[in-house]
Amino acid sequence: MGGTNVWDAEWEVNEEQARMLIGRQFPQLSSKQVKRLGWGWDNTVFLISDEYVFRFPRRKIAVGSIRMEGELLPKLEAYMTIPYPKPLFYGETSDEYPVPFLGYTYVLGDFPIGLTEERRALSAETLAKFLRRLHEFPVQTALKCGVQQDHRNLTDIASRKVKLEGFLSKVIEHFSSEESCVIEAYINRLQTDHVKAGNVLLHGDLHFKNMLVNENGIVSGIIDWGDLNVGHPACDLSVAYSFLPPYARGMFFETYGGADEETKLLARLIAVYIPVLILMQAVNDGNEVIAAEAKSNIMRALSD
Structure with a gap:
């Protein structure tokens, strides 16, 4: 689906679709609650029972980034001094969703909005x-x-x-x-x-x-x-x-x-x-x- 803004989505994923895609590829998560957290320019983000976060690319430009994150982020652990999401679930392309997606550890915290x-x-x-x-x-x-x-x-x-x-x-x-x-x-x-x-x-x-x-x-x-x-x-x-x-x-x-x-x-x-x-x-x-x-x-x- 096209748009006039650079952040407009080429693919949209709602909670029901995310639950289906995650459950089919990762049956151990099929009974867990799926809640949409939000979206950025490149990905739609879902929270899985306060345990994991899944990111689904919403633009073609993000597909390579998802693959790269899956390979590189685990290698950063020894260098990290602040918690960051580590990839755990590598979703593959399918007839239902044409690009890969990724599930990570959930990092606790709030966005720094309105801080003194x-x-x-x-x-x-x-x-x-x-x-x-x-x-x-x-x-x-x-x-x-x-x-x-x-x-x-x-x-x-x-x-x-x-x-x-x-x-x-x-x-x-x-x-x-x-x-x-x-x-x-x-x-x-x-x-x-x-x-x-x-x-x-x-x-x-x-x-x-x-x-x-x-x-x-x-x-x-x-x-x-x-x-x-x-x-x-x-x-x-x-x-x-x-x-x-x-x-x-x-x-x-x-x-x-x-x-x-x-x-x-x-x-x-x-x-x-x-x-x-x-x-x-x-x-x-x-x-x-x-x-x-x-x-x-x-x-x-x-x-x-």
Whole structure:
């Protein structure tokens, strides 16, 4: 089924279909409750009796990612300092569903929506240690598992700036005049066209919809690894700007092991860019909670 937005589904899966597909391939799960948790750009997600999570690709572009996750995620365990979903059930293509799907361990936690700045700051070291270890994973091993290398050309700042301006034009009415001035001033100051390439394994999509926190607001889980790729560390380090308040960034970068000014410049740009995309989708869906959180991420990224 086609659509006009890049996040529109090519396949839809409801709870009844998910229950049927899971039960046929994994009979040991056939009696368990199936509940739809939600969906992102690439996958529809179901919770299985508070024990497992299944992700079903909703676009062709996600199929390769599901296969890659199934092979690579188990290899990351020795490097992980924050819980993450481990693949357990490898669903195969069938007449009922034309692409593979994957079942994982369920990671407990809540999305970090509406947290105070003080609570966000508590995760500075936790996030930095997590990314330091993830970025130490052997790149060649990742590439052999099918991970793509710099497929989004993140270091081309000039091109990304143009895209950002286009996306912002679609949602600028949702910002106050003061917020719009801050955003415009930032874009006008962004004069660098390109930065040197990086070469580390990345989560690739580290934002508030792919993070979980515990009852104290501390990051306790990292989910949705479908954008694993090899590239510039700034892609993941953007979380220092979108998630952490300015006063916690020094501790974050010190714990991570430092970052040069080019890296920080690119990290801030991505910290604005990704929430703008999330804001666009939230506005389209009429989701005011996600829209408000995306806006706060953007403005936090632009604060010093």
